[in-house]
Amino acid sequence: MLINFSVENFRSFGAEQTLNLVASKAEQGHADHCVPIPGTDEQALRIAVLYGANAAGKSNLVRAMDFAKGLVIRGVNRDQPIALDSFRFSDPPLRGSSFEFRFMVQKQIFVYGFDIFDGQVTEEWLAVAGEDGGETDVFTRNGTAVTFANSVVDSVTRDSIQALVTLGVRPNQLLLNKVLDVDESRRGALLNAVAKWFTELLVVIPPDIGFATTIEVLDGDPQLRQFASGFLSNVGTGIGELSIEKSEIAMSDLYALHFKNRILANNGGEPAEIEPAGGSLMPDPDDPLRLIRKKLTANHSIGNARFSLPFAEESDGTQRLLHLLPALYVTNTVSFVFVIDEFDRSLHPVLAYAFLKYFLESAAGPQRQLIATTHETHLLDRELLRRDEIWFAEKDALQQTHLSSLSDLCVRDDLQFEKSYVQGRFGAIPIVGGLEKLKQLTESSNEVADAKKKAN
Numbered sequence: 001m002l003i004n005f006s007v008e009n010f011r012s013f014g015a016e017q018t019l020n021l022v023a024s025k026a027e028q029g030h031a032d033h034c035v036p037i038p039g040t041d042e043q044a045l046r047i048a049v050l051y052g053a054n055a056a057g058k059s060n061l062v063r064a065m066d067f068a069k070g071l072v073i074r075g076v077n078r079d080q081p082i083a084l085d086s087f088r089f090s091d092p093p094l095r096g097s098s099f100e101f102r103f104m105v106q107k108q109i110f111v112y113g114f115d116i117f118d119g120q121v122t123e124e125w126l127a128v129a130g131e132d133g134g135e136t137d138v139f140t141r142n143g144t145a146v147t148f149a150n151s152v153v154d155s156v157t158r159d160s161i162q163a164l165v166t167l168g169v170r171p172n173q174l175l176l177n178k179v180l181d182v183d184e185s186r187r188g189a190l191l192n193a194v195a196k197w198f199t200e201l202l203v204v205i206p207p208d209i210g211f212a213t214t215i216e217v218l219d220g221d222p223q224l225r226q227f228a229s230g231f232l233s234n235v236g237t238g239i240g241e242l243s244i245e246k247s248e249i250a251m252s253d254l255y256a257l258h259f260k261n262r263i264l265a266n267n268g269g270e271p272a273e274i275e276p277a278g279g280s281l282m283p284d285p286d287d288p289l290r291l292i293r294k295k296l297t298a299n300h301s302i303g304n305a306r307f308s309l310p311f312a313e314e315s316d317g318t319q320r321l322l323h324l325l326p327a328l329y330v331t332n333t334v335s336f337v338f339v340i341d342e343f344d345r346s347l348h349p350v351l352a353y354a355f356l357k358y359f360l361e362s363a364a365g366p367q368r369q370l371i372a373t374t375h376e377t378h379l380l381d382r383e384l385l386r387r388d389e390i391w392f393a394e395k396d397a398l399q400q401t402h403l404s405s406l407s408d409l410c411v412r413d414d415l416q417f418e419k420s421y422v423q424g425r426f427g428a429i430p431i432v433g434g435l436e437k438l439k440q441l442t443e444s445s446n447e448v449a450d451a452k453k454k455a456n
Helices: 058-073 155-167 175-179 189-201 212-220 222-234 253-267 316-328 349-362 417-422 435-455
Strands: 002-008 017-020 034-036 043-045 047-052 097-105 108-117 120-129 135-142 145-148 202-205 241-250 272-274 279-284 287-302 305-310 337-340 369-373 390-395 401-405
Touching: 002 058, 017 401, 047 058, 047 349, 058 097, 058 175, 058 189, 058 202, 058 337, 058 369, 058 401, 097 189, 108 135, 108 189, 120 175, 135 155, 145 155, 155 175, 155 189, 175 189, 189 202, 202 316, 212 222, 212 241, 212 279, 212 287, 212 316, 222 241, 222 316, 316 337, 316 349
Parallel strands: 047 369, 047 390, 202 337, 337 369
Antiparallel strands: 002 017, 002 097, 034 043, 097 108, 108 120, 120 135, 135 145, 241 287, 272 279, 279 287, 287 305, 390 401
């Protein structure tokens, strides 16, 4: 589970801001929304929704997490500087950017972060919390110099870090990225837990996600595909079953190898998207001269007749819902953290509400977590969410994004969240100027257009 995430000097974030998912002790409702944090008297929230006007920086928070995760998993090419989109409205420009995750894997708490300046990693750190809640460094890095503590790691982890330090780490590479090159059996339990959290458990879902990866997941987990089929059927999409059609494409030696290398280079080993959306293309792992094409199909039953449609022809809302359904997959009890940008995109308000309600009720046992940006005000309901689960993004006069929680505002227990937000009592809403001025601009434009016609 994510406990908190901090970012500084990235896109619309200038000064450091933190999304803190530690439950407020002043909140008493929805106790099942919380998970105890080992070694402390605190609890972590299983859900958080972030509101804000357009261009307030909500999506930038998701991009910051995804950017940091990408540097851990994929890194950058050997001779390529780290391309960082820093905050631009500062004179003089801000120096250096920082990212830090505090997260929980099973009952172990980790703190991992790094600083970047001028395309290089200037600092990097990994700490682990003990049973008393105190944190001890596993390793710290300054430039390319790395030090680590013998006292908190097992011998396998210690030997793994020592070997990596001996080999050296590039200025544009995270040490944790280099750790991923080491076989799991040689990393040690501690590094494996951290590596697994970033590579498998932290799942970022952008608003424009393609179908290639989704198809691979559905193909690899028939139970998930069955669950998705049942859910889509249950919410009235008309889909009775999802199926995946596979075909093999044989190619000449030269072209097949070229295409295989291009997929692996451009997608980091992920499947390539084929157009129209709804299909994927990957090299055959058993035959380098073949490509495997997979196409997702939705089956509809009308009376005794059965019809099949490419999933790309289903509605935008149905397609969006399929991308989100892994977050509700109760058969999988692994403690995923789903970070969803524009959660309500193309979803009916009733369905968006039901989705979150289902997640909270079905994921009460596992430490599964959902963090979402949204504009859907119907979710601002005390029957669904606690005050500390509702967050706002708003820009200040310097165009910097600031994050705040509804619990920080000390609002009354009986306050209607949705009505108060729409009225602007919490901020984080669009500021629409006078419409009279817009009318004048329109009339002026029309007058200019009429004058040109007469002149011609």
